[in-house]
Amino acid sequence: MSGWIAVAGIGPGDAALITPEVADALAEASDIVGYLPYVARIPARDGLTLHASDNRAELERAHHALTMAAEGRRVVVVSSGDPGVFAMAAAVFEALEAGPTAWRRLDIRVLPGITAMLAASARAGAPLGHDFCAINLSDNLKPWALIEKRLRLAAEADFAMAFYNPRSKARPEGFGRALEVLRAACGEDRPILFARAVCTPDEVLRVVSLGEATPDMADMRTMVIVGSSQTRLIVRPGAPILYTPRSAS
Amino acid sequence: MSGWIAVAGIGPGDAALITPEVADALAEASDIVGYLPYVARIPARDGLTLHASDNRAELERAHHALTMAAEGRRVVVVSSGDPGVFAMAAAVFEALEAGPTAWRRLDIRVLPGITAMLAASARAGAPLGHDFCAINLSDNLKPWALIEKRLRLAAEADFAMAFYNPRSKARPEGFGRALEVLRAACGEDRPILFARAVCTPDEVLRVVSLGEATPDMADMRTMVIVGSSQTRLIVRPGAPILYTPRSAS
Numbered sequence: 001m002s003g004w005i006a007v008a009g010i011g012p013g014d015a016a017l018i019t020p021e022v023a024d025a026l027a028e029a030s031d032i033v034g035y036l037p038y039v040a041r042i043p044a045r046d047g048l049t050l051h052a053s054d055n056r057a058e059l060e061r062a063h064h065a066l067t068m069a070a071e072g073r074r075v076v077v078v079s080s081g082d083p084g085v086f087a088m089a090a091a092v093f094e095a096l097e098a099g100p101t102a103w104r105r106l107d108i109r110v111l112p113g114i115t116a117m118l119a120a121s122a123r124a125g126a127p128l129g130h131d132f133c134a135i136n137l138s139d140n141l142k143p144w145a146l147i148e149k150r151l152r153l154a155a156e157a158d159f160a161m162a163f164y165n166p167r168s169k170a171r172p173e174g175f176g177r178a179l180e181v182l183r184a185a186c187g188e189d190r191p192i193l194f195a196r197a198v199c200t201p202d203e204v205l206r207v208v209s210l211g212e213a214t215p216d217m218a219d220m221r222t223m224v225i226v227g228s229s230q231t232r233l234i235v236r237p238g239a240p241i242l243y244t245p246r247s248a249s
Numbered sequence: 250m251s252g253w254i255a256v257a258g259i260g261p262g263d264a265a266l267i268t269p270e271v272a273d274a275l276a277e278a279s280d281i282v283g284y285l286p287y288v289a290r291i292p293a294r295d296g297l298t299l300h301a302s303d304n305r306a307e308l309e310r311a312h313h314a315l316t317m318a319a320e321g322r323r324v325v326v327v328s329s330g331d332p333g334v335f336a337m338a339a340a341v342f343e344a345l346e347a348g349p350t351a352w353r354r355l356d357i358r359v360l361p362g363i364t365a366m367l368a369a370s371a372r373a374g375a376p377l378g379h380d381f382c383a384i385n386l387s388d389n390l391k392p393w394a395l396i397e398k399r400l401r402l403a404a405e406a407d408f409a410m411a412f413y414n415p416r417s418k419a420r421p422e423g424f425g426r427a428l429e430v431l432r433a434a435c436g437e438d439r440p441i442l443f444a445r446a447v448c449t450p451d452e453v454l455r456v457v458s459l460g461e462a463t464p465d466m467a468d469m470r471t472m473v474i475v476g477s478s479q480t481r482l483i484v485r486p487g488a489p490i491l492y493t494p495r496s497a498s
Protein backbone atom coordinates (compact mmCIF):
# COMPACT_ATOMS: atom_id res chain seq x y z
CA MET A 1 0.00 0.00 0.00
CA SER A 2 1.48 3.31 -1.03
CA GLY A 3 -1.56 5.38 -0.06
CA TRP A 4 -1.70 7.54 3.01
CA ILE A 5 -4.09 9.66 4.99
CA ALA A 6 -3.32 12.92 6.76
CA VAL A 7 -5.85 14.65 8.99
CA ALA A 8 -4.78 18.27 8.67
CA GLY A 9 -5.67 21.49 10.46
CA ILE A 10 -6.08 24.45 8.10
CA GLY A 11 -6.46 26.97 10.91
CA PRO A 12 -9.30 29.41 11.52
CA GLY A 13 -9.34 31.05 8.07
CA ASP A 14 -6.27 33.14 7.25
CA ALA A 15 -3.87 31.32 4.88
CA ALA A 16 -0.97 32.88 6.85
CA LEU A 17 -1.92 30.56 9.72
CA ILE A 18 -1.53 27.31 7.72
CA THR A 19 1.70 25.54 8.67
CA PRO A 20 4.20 24.53 5.97
CA GLU A 21 3.67 20.90 7.03
CA VAL A 22 -0.02 21.14 6.13
CA ALA A 23 0.71 23.09 2.94
CA ASP A 24 3.09 20.30 1.84
CA ALA A 25 0.50 17.60 2.51
CA LEU A 26 -2.10 19.55 0.50
CA ALA A 27 0.39 19.87 -2.36
CA GLU A 28 1.06 16.10 -2.38
CA ALA A 29 -2.55 14.97 -2.00
CA SER A 30 -4.61 13.23 -4.67
CA ASP A 31 -7.86 13.71 -2.73
CA ILE A 32 -9.18 16.29 -0.26
CA VAL A 33 -12.03 15.27 2.01
CA GLY A 34 -13.98 17.54 4.35
CA TYR A 35 -16.91 19.71 5.28
CA LEU A 36 -17.91 21.90 2.35
CA PRO A 37 -16.74 25.36 3.55
CA TYR A 38 -13.31 23.94 4.53
CA VAL A 39 -12.83 22.10 1.22
CA ALA A 40 -13.82 25.36 -0.51
CA ARG A 41 -10.66 26.92 0.96
CA ILE A 42 -8.41 24.50 -1.00
CA PRO A 43 -7.45 25.76 -4.51
CA ALA A 44 -8.30 23.37 -7.35
CA ARG A 45 -5.42 21.92 -9.39
CA ASP A 46 -4.85 19.11 -11.91
CA GLY A 47 -4.69 15.69 -10.28
CA LEU A 48 -6.56 16.79 -7.18
CA THR A 49 -10.11 15.61 -6.46
CA LEU A 50 -12.16 17.57 -3.94
CA HIS A 51 -14.76 15.63 -1.91
CA ALA A 52 -16.96 18.04 0.03
CA SER A 53 -19.67 16.76 2.36
CA ASP A 54 -22.26 18.03 4.80
CA ASN A 55 -21.63 19.01 8.42
CA ARG A 56 -23.22 16.03 10.19
CA ALA A 57 -21.53 13.40 7.99
CA GLU A 58 -18.24 13.08 9.95
CA LEU A 59 -18.17 9.28 10.26
CA GLU A 60 -19.17 8.61 6.63
CA ARG A 61 -16.56 11.15 5.54
CA ALA A 62 -13.90 9.44 7.69
CA HIS A 63 -14.85 6.02 6.31
CA HIS A 64 -14.63 7.33 2.75
CA ALA A 65 -11.21 8.86 3.38
CA LEU A 66 -9.83 5.66 4.94
CA THR A 67 -11.23 3.59 2.07
CA MET A 68 -9.49 5.76 -0.50
CA ALA A 69 -6.18 5.67 1.40
CA ALA A 70 -6.42 1.86 1.56
CA GLU A 71 -6.88 1.88 -2.22
CA GLY A 72 -3.55 3.67 -2.58
CA ARG A 73 -4.67 7.29 -2.78
CA ARG A 74 -3.02 10.19 -0.97
CA VAL A 75 -5.84 11.61 1.12
CA VAL A 76 -5.95 14.79 3.21
CA VAL A 77 -8.93 15.19 5.51
CA VAL A 78 -9.19 18.92 6.19
CA SER A 79 -10.44 20.36 9.48
CA SER A 80 -10.84 23.96 10.41
CA GLY A 81 -8.50 24.91 13.26
CA ASP A 82 -6.71 21.89 14.73
CA PRO A 83 -7.96 18.43 13.71
CA GLY A 84 -7.51 17.11 17.27
CA VAL A 85 -9.80 19.66 18.96
CA PHE A 86 -13.52 18.98 18.37
CA ALA A 87 -12.74 18.11 14.77
CA MET A 88 -12.05 15.29 12.34
CA ALA A 89 -9.16 13.35 13.95
CA ALA A 90 -11.38 11.64 16.54
CA ALA A 91 -13.94 10.76 13.84
CA VAL A 92 -11.23 9.22 11.65
CA PHE A 93 -9.98 7.08 14.56
CA GLU A 94 -13.55 6.01 15.42
CA ALA A 95 -13.98 4.86 11.83
CA LEU A 96 -10.54 3.22 11.83
CA GLU A 97 -11.29 1.26 15.02
CA ALA A 98 -14.65 0.07 13.64
CA GLY A 99 -13.26 -0.74 10.18
CA PRO A 100 -11.27 -3.61 8.62
CA THR A 101 -8.16 -4.70 10.52
CA ALA A 102 -6.07 -3.97 7.42
CA TRP A 103 -6.72 -0.26 7.96
CA ARG A 104 -4.50 -0.39 11.07
CA ARG A 105 -1.50 -0.76 8.79
CA LEU A 106 -2.31 2.47 6.95
CA ASP A 107 0.15 5.35 6.95
CA ILE A 108 -1.91 7.80 9.00
CA ARG A 109 -0.81 11.15 10.39
CA VAL A 110 -2.46 14.02 12.24
CA LEU A 111 -1.06 17.43 11.27
CA PRO A 112 -1.76 20.06 13.92
CA GLY A 113 -3.15 23.50 13.16
CA ILE A 114 -4.07 26.75 14.90
CA THR A 115 -7.27 25.95 16.79
CA ALA A 116 -9.98 28.62 17.14
CA MET A 117 -9.52 29.18 20.87
CA LEU A 118 -5.82 30.01 20.46
CA ALA A 119 -6.48 32.27 17.48
CA ALA A 120 -9.23 34.07 19.43
CA SER A 121 -7.04 34.27 22.52
CA ALA A 122 -4.19 35.80 20.49
CA ARG A 123 -6.47 38.39 18.89
CA ALA A 124 -7.86 39.44 22.30
CA GLY A 125 -4.59 39.27 24.29
CA ALA A 126 -3.90 36.16 26.37
CA PRO A 127 -7.07 35.09 28.24
CA LEU A 128 -5.85 31.45 28.25
CA GLY A 129 -2.47 32.43 29.71
CA HIS A 130 -3.00 30.29 32.81
CA ASP A 131 -4.83 26.98 33.53
CA PHE A 132 -7.91 26.59 31.34
CA CYS A 133 -10.38 24.12 29.85
CA ALA A 134 -12.05 23.65 26.47
CA ILE A 135 -15.67 22.50 26.31
CA ASN A 136 -17.87 21.75 23.31
CA LEU A 137 -21.28 23.27 24.17
CA SER A 138 -23.11 21.17 21.58
CA ASP A 139 -25.32 18.49 23.10
CA ASN A 140 -25.54 16.54 19.83
CA LEU A 141 -23.14 13.88 21.15
CA LYS A 142 -23.45 14.19 24.94
CA PRO A 143 -26.24 14.91 27.43
CA TRP A 144 -26.82 18.54 28.40
CA ALA A 145 -26.54 17.59 32.09
CA LEU A 146 -22.89 16.62 31.53
CA ILE A 147 -22.19 20.04 29.98
CA GLU A 148 -23.70 21.83 32.99
CA LYS A 149 -21.74 19.61 35.38
CA ARG A 150 -18.51 20.45 33.57
CA LEU A 151 -19.29 24.17 33.63
CA ARG A 152 -19.86 24.09 37.41
CA LEU A 153 -16.70 22.07 38.10
CA ALA A 154 -14.62 24.24 35.76
CA ALA A 155 -15.83 27.34 37.60
CA GLU A 156 -15.02 25.73 40.96
CA ALA A 157 -11.53 24.91 39.65
CA ASP A 158 -11.24 28.57 38.54
CA PHE A 159 -10.22 27.63 35.01
CA ALA A 160 -10.53 30.10 32.19
CA MET A 161 -12.93 28.39 29.77
CA ALA A 162 -13.05 28.21 25.99
CA PHE A 163 -16.36 27.18 24.42
CA TYR A 164 -16.63 25.62 20.96
CA ASN A 165 -19.98 25.42 19.11
CA PRO A 166 -21.75 27.66 21.63
CA ARG A 167 -25.02 28.02 19.72
CA SER A 168 -26.66 26.94 16.46
CA LYS A 169 -30.06 27.31 14.82
CA ALA A 170 -30.82 23.72 15.81
CA ARG A 171 -29.78 24.39 19.44
CA PRO A 172 -30.89 27.96 20.24
CA GLU A 173 -31.57 27.38 23.98
CA GLY A 174 -28.46 25.78 25.47
CA PHE A 175 -26.16 28.76 25.42
CA GLY A 176 -28.58 30.88 27.46
CA ARG A 177 -28.66 28.13 30.09
CA ALA A 178 -24.85 27.97 30.04
CA LEU A 179 -24.70 31.73 30.69
CA GLU A 180 -27.04 31.31 33.68
CA VAL A 181 -24.87 28.55 35.13
CA LEU A 182 -21.76 30.68 34.63
CA ARG A 183 -23.31 33.80 36.21
CA ALA A 184 -24.37 31.75 39.25
CA ALA A 185 -20.89 30.22 39.58
CA CYS A 186 -18.61 33.12 38.56
CA GLY A 187 -20.66 36.27 39.30
CA GLU A 188 -21.86 39.04 37.00
CA ASP A 189 -18.53 40.85 36.64
CA ARG A 190 -16.44 38.07 35.06
CA PRO A 191 -15.25 39.06 31.54
CA ILE A 192 -16.44 37.05 28.55
CA LEU A 193 -15.03 37.30 25.03
CA PHE A 194 -17.11 36.71 21.92
CA ALA A 195 -14.77 36.23 18.96
CA ARG A 196 -16.75 35.79 15.75
CA ALA A 197 -15.17 34.58 12.49
CA VAL A 198 -11.72 35.08 14.00
CA CYS A 199 -8.85 35.64 11.53
CA THR A 200 -11.23 36.14 8.61
CA PRO A 201 -12.37 39.39 6.93
CA ASP A 202 -15.63 39.10 8.96
CA GLU A 203 -13.87 39.06 12.34
CA VAL A 204 -15.63 40.82 15.23
CA LEU A 205 -14.31 40.75 18.80
CA ARG A 206 -16.39 41.86 21.77
CA VAL A 207 -15.58 41.72 25.49
CA VAL A 208 -18.43 42.22 27.97
CA SER A 209 -19.19 41.10 31.53
CA LEU A 210 -21.16 37.92 32.20
CA GLY A 211 -23.95 40.19 33.50
CA GLU A 212 -24.13 41.94 30.12
CA ALA A 213 -23.79 38.79 27.99
CA THR A 214 -26.85 37.67 26.02
CA PRO A 215 -27.34 34.44 24.05
CA ASP A 216 -27.61 36.24 20.71
CA MET A 217 -23.97 37.39 21.01
CA ALA A 218 -22.90 33.87 19.90
CA ASP A 219 -23.54 31.75 16.83
CA MET A 220 -21.77 28.75 15.26
CA ARG A 221 -18.96 30.97 13.98
CA THR A 222 -18.27 32.39 17.46
CA MET A 223 -15.59 31.26 19.86
CA VAL A 224 -16.48 32.16 23.44
CA ILE A 225 -13.88 32.54 26.21
CA VAL A 226 -14.74 33.22 29.86
CA GLY A 227 -11.94 34.47 32.09
CA SER A 228 -10.88 32.98 35.42
CA SER A 229 -11.14 35.03 38.62
CA GLN A 230 -7.64 36.35 37.82
CA THR A 231 -8.33 37.56 34.25
CA ARG A 232 -7.71 41.25 33.68
CA LEU A 233 -8.69 43.88 31.14
CA ILE A 234 -6.20 46.56 30.04
CA VAL A 235 -8.07 49.59 28.72
CA ARG A 236 -6.25 51.51 25.99
CA PRO A 237 -6.88 53.40 22.76
CA GLY A 238 -8.62 50.91 20.44
CA ALA A 239 -9.54 47.41 21.55
CA PRO A 240 -8.85 46.50 25.18
CA ILE A 241 -6.47 43.65 26.04
CA LEU A 242 -7.89 40.64 27.89
CA TYR A 243 -5.30 38.50 29.64
CA THR A 244 -4.83 36.04 32.49
CA PRO A 245 -1.61 36.53 34.49
CA ARG A 246 0.81 33.64 35.01
CA SER A 247 0.37 33.51 38.77
CA ALA A 248 -2.61 32.49 40.90
CA SER A 249 -3.34 32.26 44.61
CA MET B 250 6.13 55.64 17.03
CA SER B 251 6.85 53.28 14.15
CA GLY B 252 8.05 50.43 16.35
CA TRP B 253 6.02 47.36 17.08
CA ILE B 254 6.08 44.24 19.21
CA ALA B 255 4.86 40.79 18.21
CA VAL B 256 4.72 37.90 20.67
CA ALA B 257 5.14 34.93 18.38
CA GLY B 258 4.79 31.18 18.77
CA ILE B 259 7.54 29.22 17.03
CA GLY B 260 5.91 25.85 17.71
CA PRO B 261 7.43 22.84 19.46
CA GLY B 262 10.62 22.55 17.39
CA ASP B 263 10.09 21.54 13.76
CA ALA B 264 10.38 24.51 11.37
CA ALA B 265 7.55 22.97 9.30
CA LEU B 266 5.22 23.90 12.19
CA ILE B 267 6.02 27.64 12.11
CA THR B 268 3.15 29.59 10.50
CA PRO B 269 3.86 31.95 7.57
CA GLU B 270 2.54 34.79 9.76
CA VAL B 271 5.29 34.15 12.31
CA ALA B 272 7.92 33.63 9.62
CA ASP B 273 7.00 37.04 8.14
CA ALA B 274 7.28 38.75 11.54
CA LEU B 275 10.70 37.16 12.10
CA ALA B 276 11.81 38.38 8.65
CA GLU B 277 10.73 41.96 9.40
CA ALA B 278 12.09 42.14 12.94
CA SER B 279 15.02 44.27 14.07
CA ASP B 280 15.24 42.48 17.43
CA ILE B 281 14.41 39.00 18.73
CA VAL B 282 13.87 38.56 22.46
CA GLY B 283 13.42 35.27 24.29
CA TYR B 284 14.63 32.38 26.36
CA LEU B 285 18.03 31.20 25.13
CA PRO B 286 17.11 27.85 23.47
CA TYR B 287 14.22 29.48 21.58
CA VAL B 288 16.31 32.43 20.37
CA ALA B 289 18.91 29.86 19.26
CA ARG B 290 16.34 28.56 16.74
CA ILE B 291 16.29 31.91 14.89
CA PRO B 292 18.91 32.18 12.10
CA ALA B 293 21.22 35.19 12.35
CA ARG B 294 21.08 37.82 9.59
CA ASP B 295 22.30 41.36 8.98
CA GLY B 296 20.19 43.95 10.79
CA LEU B 297 18.84 41.50 13.32
CA THR B 298 19.89 41.62 16.98
CA LEU B 299 19.30 38.54 19.11
CA HIS B 300 18.62 39.09 22.84
CA ALA B 301 18.67 35.75 24.68
CA SER B 302 17.92 35.55 28.38
CA ASP B 303 17.50 33.02 31.15
CA ASN B 304 14.39 30.99 31.89
CA ARG B 305 13.19 32.75 35.01
CA ALA B 306 13.57 36.26 33.59
CA GLU B 307 10.16 36.54 31.87
CA LEU B 308 9.12 39.91 33.28
CA GLU B 309 12.49 41.61 32.71
CA ARG B 310 12.52 40.19 29.18
CA ALA B 311 9.01 41.53 28.55
CA HIS B 312 9.97 44.96 29.92
CA HIS B 313 13.03 45.06 27.69
CA ALA B 314 11.00 44.11 24.61
CA LEU B 315 8.35 46.77 25.30
CA THR B 316 11.05 49.39 25.91
CA MET B 317 12.69 48.65 22.57
CA ALA B 318 9.35 48.74 20.72
CA ALA B 319 8.56 52.11 22.32
CA GLU B 320 11.95 53.33 21.01
CA GLY B 321 10.82 52.48 17.47
CA ARG B 322 12.31 49.03 17.06
CA ARG B 323 10.53 46.05 15.48
CA VAL B 324 10.58 43.46 18.23
CA VAL B 325 9.56 39.81 18.13
CA VAL B 326 9.32 38.02 21.48
CA VAL B 327 9.64 34.33 20.69
CA SER B 328 7.88 31.61 22.67
CA SER B 329 8.05 27.89 22.16
CA GLY B 330 4.65 26.51 21.16
CA ASP B 331 1.89 29.10 21.39
CA PRO B 332 2.70 32.37 23.18
CA GLY B 333 -0.73 32.42 24.85
CA VAL B 334 -0.40 29.03 26.60
CA PHE B 335 1.93 29.12 29.65
CA ALA B 336 4.29 31.34 27.71
CA MET B 337 5.37 34.92 27.05
CA ALA B 338 2.12 36.68 26.06
CA ALA B 339 0.81 36.91 29.64
CA ALA B 340 4.22 38.13 30.86
CA VAL B 341 4.28 40.87 28.20
CA PHE B 342 0.80 42.04 29.20
CA GLU B 343 1.75 42.01 32.90
CA ALA B 344 4.71 44.25 32.07
CA LEU B 345 2.56 46.44 29.81
CA GLU B 346 -0.06 46.96 32.52
CA ALA B 347 2.59 47.87 35.10
CA GLY B 348 4.54 50.12 32.70
CA PRO B 349 4.22 53.68 31.36
CA THR B 350 0.77 54.64 30.04
CA ALA B 351 2.37 55.45 26.67
CA TRP B 352 3.03 51.73 26.15
CA ARG B 353 -0.73 51.21 25.76
CA ARG B 354 -0.54 52.96 22.39
CA LEU B 355 2.06 50.48 21.11
CA ASP B 356 1.34 48.34 18.07
CA ILE B 357 1.24 44.97 19.83
CA ARG B 358 0.19 41.63 18.38
CA VAL B 359 0.12 38.03 19.54
CA LEU B 360 0.86 35.53 16.75
CA PRO B 361 -0.42 32.06 17.58
CA GLY B 362 1.63 28.90 17.20
CA ILE B 363 1.33 25.13 17.59
CA THR B 364 1.31 24.56 21.34
CA ALA B 365 2.98 21.45 22.80
CA MET B 366 -0.22 19.71 23.88
CA LEU B 367 -1.68 19.85 20.37
CA ALA B 368 1.59 18.69 18.79
CA ALA B 369 1.78 15.80 21.28
CA SER B 370 -1.88 14.97 20.78
CA ALA B 371 -1.41 14.87 17.00
CA ARG B 372 1.62 12.60 17.25
CA ALA B 373 -0.23 10.16 19.54
CA GLY B 374 -3.64 10.27 17.81
CA ALA B 375 -6.33 12.52 19.26
CA PRO B 376 -6.42 12.20 23.07
CA LEU B 377 -7.78 15.78 23.34
CA GLY B 378 -10.59 15.06 20.86
CA HIS B 379 -13.30 15.81 23.43
CA ASP B 380 -13.58 18.21 26.42
CA PHE B 381 -10.22 18.74 28.11
CA CYS B 382 -8.18 21.01 30.34
CA ALA B 383 -4.61 22.30 30.40
CA ILE B 384 -2.79 22.69 33.71
CA ASN B 385 0.70 23.99 34.45
CA LEU B 386 2.10 21.63 37.12
CA SER B 387 4.79 24.07 38.21
CA ASP B 388 4.17 25.56 41.65
CA ASN B 389 6.59 28.44 41.06
CA LEU B 390 3.70 30.88 40.59
CA LYS B 391 0.81 29.21 42.42
CA PRO B 392 0.37 27.12 45.58
CA TRP B 393 0.60 23.35 45.21
CA ALA B 394 -2.78 22.99 46.97
CA LEU B 395 -4.44 24.79 44.04
CA ILE B 396 -2.85 22.34 41.58
CA GLU B 397 -4.18 19.35 43.54
CA LYS B 398 -7.63 20.93 43.76
CA ARG B 399 -7.68 21.44 39.99
CA LEU B 400 -6.57 17.86 39.36
CA ARG B 401 -9.40 16.51 41.54
CA LEU B 402 -12.06 18.74 39.96
CA ALA B 403 -10.79 17.99 36.43
CA ALA B 404 -11.04 14.25 37.17
CA GLU B 405 -14.57 14.71 38.56
CA ALA B 406 -15.50 16.63 35.37
CA ASP B 407 -14.00 13.73 33.37
CA PHE B 408 -11.83 16.02 31.28
CA ALA B 409 -8.84 14.69 29.42
CA MET B 410 -5.91 16.63 30.93
CA ALA B 411 -2.77 18.10 29.41
CA PHE B 412 0.08 18.95 31.80
CA TYR B 413 2.76 21.51 31.04
CA ASN B 414 6.01 21.68 33.04
CA PRO B 415 5.33 18.41 34.86
CA ARG B 416 8.70 18.08 36.55
CA SER B 417 12.04 19.87 36.84
CA LYS B 418 15.25 19.45 38.77
CA ALA B 419 14.11 22.23 41.10
CA ARG B 420 10.71 20.56 41.62
CA PRO B 421 11.36 16.79 41.62
CA GLU B 422 8.53 15.86 44.05
CA GLY B 423 5.33 17.41 42.73
CA PHE B 424 4.76 15.17 39.75
CA GLY B 425 4.77 12.01 41.90
CA ARG B 426 2.12 13.59 44.11
CA ALA B 427 0.11 14.53 41.02
CA LEU B 428 0.22 10.90 39.86
CA GLU B 429 -1.08 9.76 43.26
CA VAL B 430 -3.99 12.22 43.10
CA LEU B 431 -4.78 11.06 39.57
CA ARG B 432 -4.64 7.35 40.46
CA ALA B 433 -7.00 7.95 43.39
CA ALA B 434 -9.43 9.92 41.20
CA CYS B 435 -9.22 8.08 37.86
CA GLY B 436 -8.12 4.53 38.76
CA GLU B 437 -5.02 2.57 37.76
CA ASP B 438 -6.14 1.71 34.21
CA ARG B 439 -6.49 5.22 32.76
CA PRO B 440 -4.00 5.77 29.88
CA ILE B 441 -1.32 8.44 30.24
CA LEU B 442 0.88 9.73 27.42
CA PHE B 443 4.45 10.93 27.96
CA ALA B 444 5.53 12.89 24.90
CA ARG B 445 9.14 14.02 25.24
CA ALA B 446 10.75 16.56 22.91
CA VAL B 447 7.79 16.28 20.57
CA CYS B 448 8.41 17.23 16.91
CA THR B 449 12.20 17.32 17.40
CA PRO B 450 14.83 14.70 16.45
CA ASP B 451 14.81 13.59 20.14
CA GLU B 452 11.09 12.80 20.19
CA VAL B 453 9.98 9.82 22.32
CA LEU B 454 6.32 8.90 22.85
CA ARG B 455 5.19 6.42 25.48
CA VAL B 456 1.67 5.41 26.53
CA VAL B 457 1.25 3.50 29.81
CA SER B 458 -1.51 3.12 32.40
CA LEU B 459 -1.66 5.39 35.44
CA GLY B 460 -0.80 2.31 37.51
CA GLU B 461 2.43 1.85 35.56
CA ALA B 462 3.38 5.55 35.44
CA THR B 463 6.41 6.66 37.47
CA PRO B 464 7.64 10.21 38.14
CA ASP B 465 10.90 9.68 36.22
CA MET B 466 8.94 9.25 32.98
CA ALA B 467 8.60 13.05 32.84
CA ASP B 468 11.03 15.95 32.74
CA MET B 469 10.81 19.60 31.64
CA ARG B 470 10.81 18.60 27.97
CA THR B 471 7.87 16.22 28.46
CA MET B 472 4.23 16.95 27.70
CA VAL B 473 1.94 14.69 29.72
CA ILE B 474 -1.64 13.91 28.68
CA VAL B 475 -4.06 11.83 30.76
CA GLY B 476 -7.13 10.46 29.01
CA SER B 477 -10.74 10.85 30.14
CA SER B 478 -12.82 7.80 31.06
CA GLN B 479 -13.75 7.57 27.34
CA THR B 480 -10.21 7.60 25.92
CA ARG B 481 -9.34 4.53 23.86
CA LEU B 482 -6.19 2.83 22.60
CA ILE B 483 -6.07 1.26 19.12
CA VAL B 484 -3.40 -1.42 19.00
CA ARG B 485 -1.73 -1.84 15.61
CA PRO B 486 1.67 -2.57 14.04
CA GLY B 487 3.99 0.18 15.30
CA ALA B 488 2.86 2.79 17.80
CA PRO B 489 -0.68 2.49 19.16
CA ILE B 490 -3.21 5.27 18.59
CA LEU B 491 -4.60 7.10 21.64
CA TYR B 492 -7.84 8.97 21.04
CA THR B 493 -10.92 10.30 22.77
CA PRO B 494 -14.17 9.82 20.85
CA ARG B 495 -16.45 12.76 20.09
CA SER B 496 -19.35 11.47 22.16
CA ALA B 497 -19.74 11.05 25.92
CA SER B 498 -22.47 9.81 28.22
